[in-house]
Amino acid sequence: xxxxxxxxxxxxxxxxxxxxxxxxxxxxxxxxxxxxxxxxxxxxxxxxxxxxxxxxxxxxxxxxxxxxxxxxxxxxxxxxxxxxxxxxxxxxxxxxxxxxxxxxxxxxxxxxxxxxxxxxxxxxxxxxxxxxxxxxxxxxxxxxxxxxxxxxxxxxxxxxxxxxxxxxxxxxxxxxxxxxxxxxxxxxxxxxxxxxxxxxxxxxxxxxxxxxxxxxxxxxxxxxxxxxxxxxxxxxxxxxxxxxxxxxxxxxxxxxxxxxxxxxxxxxxxxxxxxxxxxxxxxx
Amino acid sequence: xxxxxxxxxxxxxxxxxxxxxxxxxxxxxxxxxxxxxxxxxxxxxxxxxxxxxxxxxxxxxxxxxxxxxxxxxxxxxxxxxxxxxxxxxxxxxxxxxxxxxxxxxxxxxxxxxxxxxxxxxxxxxxxxxxxxxxxxxxxxxxxxxxxxxxxxxxxxxxxxxxxxxxxxxxxxxxxxxxxxxxxxxxxxxxxxxxxxxxxxxxxxxxxxxxxxxxxxxxxxxxxxxxxxxxxxxxxxxxxxxxxxxxxxxxxxxxxxxxxxxxxxxxxxxxxxxxxxxxxxxxxxxxxxxxxxxxxxxxxxxxxxxxxxxxxxxxxxxx
Numbered sequence: 001x002x003x004x005x006x007x008x009x010x011x012x013x014x015x016x017x018x019x020x021x022x023x024x025x026x027x028x029x030x031x032x033x034x035x036x037x038x039x040x041x042x043x044x045x046x047x048x049x050x051x052x053x054x055x056x057x058x059x060x061x062x063x064x065x066x067x068x069x070x071x072x073x074x075x076x077x078x079x080x081x082x083x084x085x086x087x088x089x090x091x092x093x094x095x096x097x098x099x100x101x102x103x104x105x106x107x108x109x110x111x112x113x114x115x116x117x118x119x120x121x122x123x124x125x126x127x128x129x130x131x132x133x134x135x136x137x138x139x140x141x142x143x144x145x146x147x148x149x150x151x152x153x154x155x156x157x158x159x160x161x162x163x164x165x166x167x168x169x170x171x172x173x174x175x176x177x178x179x180x181x182x183x184x185x186x187x188x189x190x191x192x193x194x195x196x197x198x199x200x201x202x203x204x205x206x207x208x209x210x211x212x213x214x215x216x217x218x219x220x221x222x223x224x225x226x227x228x229x230x231x232x233x234x235x236x237x238x239x240x241x242x243x244x245x246x247x248x249x250x251x252x253x254x255x256x257x258x259x260x261x262x263x264x265x266x267x268x269x270x271x272x273x274x275x276x277x278x279x280x281x282x283x284x
Numbered sequence: 285x286x287x288x289x290x291x292x293x294x295x296x297x298x299x300x301x302x303x304x305x306x307x308x309x310x311x312x313x314x315x316x317x318x319x320x321x322x323x324x325x326x327x328x329x330x331x332x333x334x335x336x337x338x339x340x341x342x343x344x345x346x347x348x349x350x351x352x353x354x355x356x357x358x359x360x361x362x363x364x365x366x367x368x369x370x371x372x373x374x375x376x377x378x379x380x381x382x383x384x385x386x387x388x389x390x391x392x393x394x395x396x397x398x399x400x401x402x403x404x405x406x407x408x409x410x411x412x413x414x415x416x417x418x419x420x421x422x423x424x425x426x427x428x429x430x431x432x433x434x435x436x437x438x439x440x441x442x443x444x445x446x447x448x449x450x451x452x453x454x455x456x457x458x459x460x461x462x463x464x465x466x467x468x469x470x471x472x473x474x475x476x477x478x479x480x481x482x483x484x485x486x487x488x489x490x491x492x493x494x495x496x497x498x499x500x501x502x503x504x505x506x507x508x509x510x511x512x513x514x515x516x517x518x519x520x521x522x523x524x525x526x527x528x529x530x531x532x533x534x535x536x537x538x539x540x541x542x543x544x545x546x547x548x549x550x551x552x553x554x555x556x557x558x559x560x561x562x563x564x565x566x567x568x569x570x571x572x573x574x575x576x577x578x579x580x581x582x583x584x585x586x587x588x589x590x591x592x593x594x595x596x597x598x599x600x601x602x
Contacts, residue, residue: 229458
């Protein structure tokens with residue numbers, strides 16, 4: 001009894017991501033990091049960043065497009081590309097149609113041309129709701145087509161990546177998209193064109209290990225998980241204990257993998273500045 | 285539980301021993317069983333051949349991981365007249381899970397690179413089970429740049445479960461190192477011939493597999509992620525790995541049908557490890573044929589390689 005009262009109280013650390021989510025009232029969003037409540041409207045006005053603690057809520061592709069592109073300037077490319085189930089993988093058809101229904105998108109990336117901060121650019125914006133932003137044949141093809149068109153039009157290329165891993169249901173066809181997109185960028189870089197890669201939460205697996213990892217400038221959104229193998233898998237397979245905030249954008253900046261970590265509120269200005277410093281992104 | 289080991293050969297050897305016993309026993313009696321024994325032996329041989337022609341994808345995964353299967357260094361030593369291993373990435377260290385160097389292939393200098401796993405526990409600890417860190421991929425970059433500088437064709441050997449999933453690897457930029465390998469390989473002007481000799485897993489394997497010709501041994505596998513990983517992520521049940529191996533289409537035959545690989549080198553009955561000499565000779569022949577063909581066709585290899593990659597993928601355009 002005496003012994004016990006002198007002992008230190010032991011707390012079990014609960015990582016932010018696994019805190020129980022408090023159900024929000026209609027029209028209200030609760031920040032998973034600081035638990036403060038914000039109206040949906042205010043959140044939208046703040047580019048989906050918690051005004052209290054700067055936690056970045058996920059921003060879906062259509063929202064991000066509206067936020068980064070000047071109104072009325074976006075022309076979508078290759079919107080008709082559509083996935084099917086080439087390996088006849090069990091359950092893939094259902095997952096695809098579910099994702100399409102849920103998001104109103106055909107695939108996990110939107111590509112096209114738009115004006116950003118006064119400059120014409122080629123854009124690729126991924127959406128985490130669509131099979132965790134995994135790269136299958138269509139994502140790889142749309143990235144390649146966007147790079148090729150950017151070369152034709154001599155435009156800088158900007159991507160906002162979000163990816164939870166490979167599109168396993170497409171097997172090796174999915175893996176080869178890593179090689180394909182990297183090869184397209186090899187040619188793009190040879191032409192002296194600018195590629196800005198923004199990695200948002202989370203960007204892991206084949207996407208950062210291919211096109212998103214090959215930017216002239218690589219930017220992370222605050223708090224974004226960026227890496228090849230996610231922390232859960234590392235912990236499970238090796239039993240390694242990982243430091244807090246391991247693989248977060250700030251950690252990756254410290255370890256030399258990113259040029260910048262930029263708050264969403266500052267992102268358009270920083271991208272504008274980079275485009276200006278690259279003379280609009282067309283040097284060749 | 286799924287089977288973890290390919291034990292067909294043990295069973296086969298068991299029966300063979302029994303037949304041998306029968307031979308001895310029948311010798312001690314006064315009647316002749318040689319006809320029957322011969323029949324048994326040929327029947328057993330036929331059954332074994334049929335078995336190896338009809339391995340399930342999971343059995344191929346197990347065979348591809350067989351501890352005795354020849355490794356990269358054996359192939360390099362077997363196909364090169366001479367070779368010298370070169371070490372280090374000039375930045376951090378020398379990754380033992382990737383080997384590289386210069387050899388002569390039928391008298392011609394070539395750059396050789398490959399994943400290197402061990403055959404026993406000690407060797408595997410040294411080789412990190414053939415799973416590279418970023419310094420391994422950066423060693424690859426260094427040696428590829430030299431191949432380009434000196435105009436040497438590149439031969440790569442793929443044999444890894446994947447890039448190492450550890451904290452140090454992540455701290456030193458695993459994804460970026462892999463991405464840079466992919467981009468560098470795609471732009472080289474020298475010919476690149478890659479051969480999958482065991483298990484090819486995910487981006488860590490592909491980082492040595494962007495090439496002009498991709499060859500696979502008949503029992504090797506190449507997959508977006510291991511069957512176990514896919515099973516645990518998609519079905520939350522590692523024991524579904526056997527079904528996953530089927531669904532992933534990771535065998536050489538499947539990948540030939542998907543136009544991802546160019547050639548399948550048939551292994552001896554029983555698998556590569558039952559006759560390494562024969563297997564390595566067959567691989568050498570296939571590499572030579574493909575390499576000389578690529579060299580004779582000539583032209584802009586980087587452009588042709590891009591066209592080859594560009595055609596990969598299946599989708600609808602409406």
